[in-house]
Structure formats: C-alpha cells, structure tokens
Amino acid sequence: MEEKTARHNEMNRRDFLKIVGISTAAAGLNACSPRRAAEETDNGVAGTPAGEMTCRQFPPSPDKVSILGYGCMRWPTLPAPGGDGNVIDQEEVNRLVDYAIAHGVNYFDTAPVYVQGWSETSTGIALSRHPRDKYFIATKMSNFSDPDFGESVRMYRNSMKNLRTDYIDYYLLHSLGSQGARSFQTRFLDNGLLDFLVKEREAGRIRHLGWSFHGTKDEFDRILSYHETVHWDFIQIQLNYSDWKYATGRNVNADYLYAKIAERRIPMVIMEPLLGGRLAKLPEHVFTRLKARKPEASVASWAFRFAATPPMVLTVLSGMTYMEHLQDNIRTYSPLVPLTEEEKRFLLDTAALMREYPTVPCNDCQYCMPCPYGIDIPGVLLHYNKCVNEGNISQSRLDENYAEARRAFLVGYDRSVPKLRQASHCIGCAQCNPHCPQSIDIPKELQRIDRYVEQLKQDTL
Amino acid sequence: MPIKRLRQTLAAVCAVLVTLLFLDFTGTVHLWLGWLAKIQFLPALLALNAGVAIVLVLLTLVFGRVYCSVICPLGVFQDLAARLGHRKKRLPYTHSHPKNALRYGVLAAFVVAAAVLHAAAWFDPYAIYGRAANAVVQPLWMWGNNALDYLAERAGSYAFYPTEVWLRSAPVLAVSVAMIAVVAALAWKGGRTYCNTICPVGTVLGFLSRHSLFRITIDTSKCNGCTLCARNCKASCIDAKAHTVDASRCVACFDCIGKCTQGAVGYRFSYAKKKPSGPSPASRKAAEGGAGRRAFLAGSAVMLASAAAAQAAKKAEAVKMDGGLADIIGKKEPKRTTPITPPGSWSARQMQAHCTACQLCVSVCPNQVLRPSHSLSTFMQPYVSYERGYCRPECTKCAEVCPAGAIRPISRADKSAIQIGHAVWVKDRCVPLTDGQECGNCARHCPTGAISMIPSDPSDPESLKIPAVDTERCIGCGACENLCPARPLSAIYVEGHEVHRVI
DSSP: OHHHHHHHHHHHHHHHHHHHHHHHOSSSOEESOSOOOOOOOOSSSOOOOSSOOEEEOOTTOOOOEESEEEETTSOOBOSSOOTTSOOBOHHHHHHHHHHHHHTTOOEEEOOTTGGGGTHHHHHHHHHTTSOGGGOEEEEEEOOSSOOOHHHHHHHHHHHHHHTTOSOEEEEEEEEETEEEEHHHIIIIITTSHHHHHHHHHHTTSEEEEEEEEOSOHHHHHHHHHTHHHHOOSEEEEEOOTTHHHHOOTTOOOHHHHHHHHHHTTOOEEEEOTTTTTTTTSOOHHHHHHHHHHOTTSOHHHHHHHHHHOSTTEEEEEEOOOSHHHHHHHHHHBTTBOOOOHHHHHHHHHHHHHHTTSOOOOOOOOOTTOSOTTOOOHHHHHHHHHHHHHTTOOOSOTTSTTHHHHHHHHHHHHHHHSOGGGSGGGOOOOOSSGGGOTTOOOHHHHHHHHHHHHHHHHHTOO | OOHHHHHHHHHHHHHHHHHHHHHOSSSHHHHHHHHHHHTSHHHHHHTTOHHHHHHHHHHHHHHOSHIIIIIOHHHHHHHHHHHHHTTTOSSOOOOOOOOHHHHHHHHHHHHHIIIIIOOTTTTOHHHHHHHHIIIIIHHHHHHHHHHHHHHHHHTTOOSOOOOOOOOSOHHHHHHHHHHHHHHHHHHHHHSSHHHHHTOHHHHHHHHHHTTOSEEEEEOTTTOOOOOHHHHTOTTOOEETTTTEEOTTTOOOOOHHHHHOTTSOEEEEETTSSSOOOOOOOOOOOOOOSOOOOOOOOOOOOOOOOOOSOOOOOOOOOSSOOSOOOOOOOOOOOOOOSSOBOOTTSOBHHHHHHHOOOOOHHHHHOTTSOEEEOOSSTTTTOEEEOOSSOOOOTTOOHHHHHOSSSSSOOOOHHHHTTEEEEEEEEOGGGOHHHHTOOOOOHHHHHOTTOOEEEEESSTTOTTSOEEEEEOTTTOOOOOHHHHHOSOOSSOSEEEEEEEEEEEO
16 A cells, blocks of 8 residues: 555656656756766866766656666676675675766666676665665566566566666566567567556556667567557667667668657667777777877767767666776766767768678677586687787788787687687587577687687697 | 806706706797706616717716716705705715615616516606606796786786696605605705615716716825815715725715815826726616506596686576576596507507606696506506697697607607597487587597587487597597586597507
8 A cells, every 4th residue: 555655656746747847848958957066187087077967858758867878787796796696796886876876877777687687686776775766777578588477577576676666667678589570479479468568557667668679670660560559668779880880690770770760759778889898999990090080088988979969869878887987978978969960970981990890799798698518608709809809810820910919819818718618618509699689690600719719729820 | 167166057057947847838948948858867768869878978987977966957956955954064974885785776676667667757866856846846837927927917918828727646746745855855964865875877877987087086195184075075975084985976066176175185087097997888777668568457536627717607597697607517537448648659558668757748738638647557657638628739749848758759740640549429428419409519629520420310310410430530639528518527538549550
C-alpha cells in the first residue's frame, strides 16, 4: 500500500514537472540548472564546469536529460573480487557517480549482465546515496540465455532490487537484432513479455520503454514498425562518425537508423559514440589531423560532439572508467558546441581515412566473455588493434621497421595477454560469436592473429 | 702486473661470464660466450672435442693446473668461499699429505660410474656450479628482469620482456644446493679440499701438472724456513720443511709467491737444469662411449603447471554474465612410456652418456620445455615435456649451447625433420567428443601437417572432426599436446623415441 501511495505521489510530481517542462522549454537545448560554478584552473587544462551541462527534453516526457549519459558497462574493477564476490571497485564508482551528478550528469545506463552481473548492484549502491529525483535509471531486459517468461520477469524485478528503486525511468529490450530475427520474436513476442512490459509502463513502474539495437536493416525496420502499436518512447542506437556511413559487420549505417527514427519523432540514446575507445586511440596521422584543427580539444571530444549534434539525440552514453574521461566529457558537453556542417564533413572524411587501418571492430564490451576455454578475446583483439594503430603490423620481413614492429607485437602480446589466454588456444568452437554485437567472426580473427604471431615467431613473414 | 693479479683478473672475468651463461634466458649471451662452456674439461671430453681437450692438456703440461684457478667456475667459486671463510685469519692453511687413496679411488669410481652407469653428472665441477647457478641465481635474475619489464612496460619500452619463473624440479634443486653447499663448506674450512680429493677433473689434471714445464718451486738457497708459503697455500701442497711443492695438487694460484719475504718461492721453468723427461702421454679417460644400458622407465613425477593467475570467473549459471575470465586448469605431465629427449640428442643413450647435467640447456630453453629429470638413471639430466610450452620450430637453442655433445648442433631445417617422438591421441579426452565442440587446434598448429581431421562418426561425414596422426610425419614437437584444450591431461600427447629418426 505504501509503495503504491509513494508511486502515486511520484506521478503527481512528474505531472507537475511535465507542466513546468512544457512551459519553460518546448524542446531543445538548455542547461540543466541556472547555477554557474566553473572550477577554474590556471595550468592550461580547462576546468570542469558545473551547471552548464547541456540537457535535452522531448515532451511529453518531463525529463530534462543531460546530454552526457553514464554507461555503467565499464566500471573500474578490483584486482580480486571483494568479500561479497563483487568485482567492481565500489569506492571508485561512488566517487565517479558523485562527481558526475555534481556536474550535471543525470542519466545512468546499466544492464543485468554488465561487469559479470555486478553493474546494477554497484550502480544501485552509488546512486541510492543521492535523492531519487536527481537522476534517471536505464536498465535492460537481457534475457539472452533463457527467454522463459517467468525467468525474464524475475530478471526485471531483480533489476529493481539491485538498483534499490521501485520504478525504472528508461527500460530497454536489450540488444535486439544481435541474435538475428530470433531475438525480438522469441525473447519478447512469443513469450508475451512485451505485453507484460507495456503493462508495467501503464502501471508507472517503467516510465519509458525502448530498445537497443545491433543488427540488420530488415530486423530494424520490423521492430521500428511496432511503434504504431507499442509506442516506443526512445530507441538506443550505435552512432558515431565511423558508423555514420561505414558500419562494420551486420550493423546498419547510423545515418539510416537516425533518419528512420527521427522520421517518427522518437528520441534516441546514443551508444558507442567512441566505439569502445577506438575513436580515442587513433593512428598517428589521423590523430594529428584532428589535433591540427583544434589543438586544445581532446580527440574524444570530436566524437562526442558528433554524437550529440543531431537534434533528436536525448543523451550520449559513455562508459567512463576513469575520472579523467568523465572530466573531459563534462568539458565537452558543458555546454555542447554543435558541429558545423563543415566540421561534420571533416569528421566523415576522417572516418573514410581510418578505413585504411584494418583494425578489428572490437569495442571491448565483453559480451563474448568469459570464453569457456579461457581465451581473453578482447585482450587479444585490442592488442592487435593497438599494433595496427601504431604501425606495428608488418607485411613482410623486408619492411623497414620489421625488427621493431616484431618485438613490439610479440613482447606487447605477452604483456597484455597471459600465454594461456592467447589466440593459439582458441579451438574455434565459436560459442562467442552470437554474443558479439559487432558481429565479428571471433575465431576467424583470433586464428588469423595467431597465424600472424606464428609468422613473426618463426620469422617467415 | 704480478702474475697473481693476472690470474685473479682472468678468473673473475671467466667466472662472471660463465655465470652469465646460466642466467641469460634470452640466448643472446650464448652467441658470444657459448665457447666458455665448451672449453670446460669434462664436457669437452664427453663431446669428443679433441681440439679443446688437447689444448687443455697442453696448457696443463706447460703451466700446471691454471685450468683449476681460471677456467673452472667451481674453482673460482671455491676461492671466493675460502676467502670469506678465512678473511680474519692471517695464516689459514697447513701442509697436508696427498690423500691419494681417496682421490684415485674417487676417480676410479667416477670412471666406472661414467662409463657403465653414465652418471658423469655427479662430480663434474662445471656441472655442479652450473646446476647451482641455474637453480639458485637464475630465478633471481629472472625476477629482476621481470621487475625491469614492469618498469619498461610503464615507460612504453620493449627493451625487456616478461619471463616465467618456475620450479622445474624440487629434488634437483635440493641436490644442487646441497652439493654446492658441501663444496663451499669444504672451501670455507680448508681451501681446495674438493679439488684435490674428490674432483675427478682435478685428479686427472694433477697427473699432468705433476710434469708441467712451469711449476712453483722453492729456492732452497733463499728459503729461511718461515713456512709462510705453506700456511697460505689453499691447496695445502707446500711442504716447507722439505722445500717441496706437490705439483699434482698445486692449482697455480700464485698466492705463495707474494707471501714469501725472501723471494724464494717462484714460478719457474722446472726442466732448466735437469734432463727434461718427455711429457707423459695424456691419460685420457675413456668416459665417452656407451656401454650396455638398461632401458629406463619414464620419469613420472607429476608437476602441476600452475595456471596464469586465473581470475575467479563466475560460473555460467542460468544467465550468462558479460566479462570475466574462465578458470584454466593447469596441465599435468602425462605418463610417457619413453621419455622425450631434445632434438640433436639423437638417442636417449647418447644423451645419457654425454650429459653432465650442467643445466645450460635448461637455463636457455625459451619455451619451458626442458627440465631436469627425477628418474634415477638420468637424474638431473634434462628431458622434454610440454605442459608449459612446446619445442618450437624456430628454436635450436639447447643444441647451440650444449658443451658436452649430449645435444649436438642442428639447424632449423634439421630439426623439422627429426622425429624425437610421435603424438598419441586419447579418445576419452578429446574435446569434440567430451564437450561436443568443434576443435582441431592440434591440426591447426602441427608444423609438419601430420594431423588430419576426420569425422568422428565414420558413417556421417558432417559429424564433429577428430584428429588422426600420421606418425610418419610427426616429429614429436608437442605443439598439439601443449595447445590441446583438454585439461589437466591433454587428449593428444607425445611418446618419445629412444632413438631419434630422420624423415
């Protein structure tokens, strides 16, 4: 009973906010709070302003969402799990969350399966130390392994428990399209789960219902068409200057996704604005190209401005593991300076240039992990990408920098991945493949890298 | 430069460089200094390295046992131990009579042991030193390297790379430490006791140095009988009263020369006045060659390959969570009917006959394949196993460094055609059959293409594939065994060949 009353009051509060929201700003850009308290520094590093964060609002939702959203998939981890088995560094998470909220970040995106299943718990602990009306929680239905209705509902209720809340602001059908056409049909339609979630929305326990997407055009169009019956409050897509025109794997180019969703006036949450850091770790000449345009802006800030510039974007998620990343992103978005048309063309040209560097499109999301045979899949792929970006992949023994590149690759390989977890141990069972949102053929890539390692070791390249 | 200073300098340089051979796991030092191991007396004899043996014999016939004071690392080590033991005493030693019964007895026993039982490993001074350096000092060196690698990694440098420190054999470590400790204690107490009573090399060289051209002699016309020389002689070989020096025991350290206040003791040409007697023929020990040998059973101690620090991975319960690493169970050593010996050793018998168990190959093996044996008949001699790595096609390090001819030099091309063993498939453990997963990792990594993947169900060509080994093409390198996902025992393992074959 008490719960119900509380929710009732909450509804009233929201109705009130809705009215205020509509009357103050119809839609568009405005700072979350009028407060201006920029922290000044005089050492060349710009301070981290508080109270200038750009916010977006799409009526009828009353929510003024900060353009920077906190992705809770990459929380800092401990060297060994804590007493309760939690692998996350809770103290650090608390610090990051406090800092983010103090600087205007109010959207936190997690999922039951993130960080070995501990993300919701840790996020819940950190957020519950703040008033519930100061932030919005987004979490997901990650019923990949078992689409059973009962199990799925248990997962949904468990999320609320972990997050220490009795309502979820933004609830997503997690990663539709990533297991092909099966995902939406079996996980949400056949088992009646979608109807349940719509009812939960009517009851107010889910304030916005949406979905995140990795997959093909057909599947996307099909799920989007459900808008007429279900009414999607928001959709989460992968958007960045590399995917705008050159999406990899089965992913659909972001310009298409954006246009289709914007047509229906549905706000969008952006994921992978940095491609798991790949747009921050650039090949040298791409790096200098960006730096030459704006020496004082970080490379990452270009990607974040690109992702936030389209007007139908509600928030841009960033999985910020480190305080420095959080601070840099707050600077970028306090306030957001939208890209000019010319700047946008410049970034799209940059994306075309980057295609010459054949990195593996791994965003280190860890969905493929744990590999049952112990391989550190993202570890291997990221080491390979690092060597690609640093120009340390040789074509032949006769290459000018062959000796240095060989050493950098082999020594770096042993440093970043223990021998027993390297690609040579991949048996090719491909149990990882269905989990990869970027649809990388993981065994194929690992075995290709392993062959390259053999050539280096045997000096037969 | 006084002759003693020259001896000390050369000895220090030799000892440091030889020690370096046992520390360097990268194999770079061996390119430059490998010869220092190859000029060691017993290894040279076992390697039938006539050139080195003749030079050492001539060296001793001319200058006395300078080998024992300069080239032998155990000799230099004893000098160091003796110096520490006697650092407070002014006159530490006294003359003693040669313990001929003991030293000839030990020599005879050693020759018999070497020829019949192939146990040359036990008293070779160079090997005693090598084992201790490998077992005690190399881990420290490696940890130091890993610390530097840690720093280098943070500085973005590739100057160092991490290496694996592991206990290859506890019994061998214990024996190595015990032996060097005994030698050190003897030296601490009585100088070159080991060299003149036990060391077979010392005894053999003593036969020669007895007749060397240059020897320490006492000029009776100058000697005042003070016995300073005798009481500073670590070999206890100077009888000051009789004015004689036992050249068979003198290790030509030249300490006595400086101690004599009268200039009576000198290093002189000793055939100047007397009729020179022709150098006695070198009494070469016939340690080489193989006598009848029992077939030996597999050294079967199980060594647990400790897995890389495996993060406690959440077991995939009903819901698969993202991230984390699965536990990896360490590999267990399989029971091999025939132990594997490294390519270049040609056969178990020739390996056993020549190896002095100095551990130089073990020190330098970059793939963690070689380790000393526990088996009685081959105790401390290296053998091959694949829990931590496999005998990689590009590596011939052990063959390059072996000073004793136990592992003969081979090229990379030779290696790819030497069958040191053959792979055996164990159906019960094969992952396609136990886990129902596609695998073929053995076939993918076989350097000679000896493994083909065939359907597990002969009637269904689409069924999961299992390996079939063509033993005619298999060289026994262990890539399949090491990279097999079945743990702790692999589903494919290598059986050794007593005699290696060439394809």
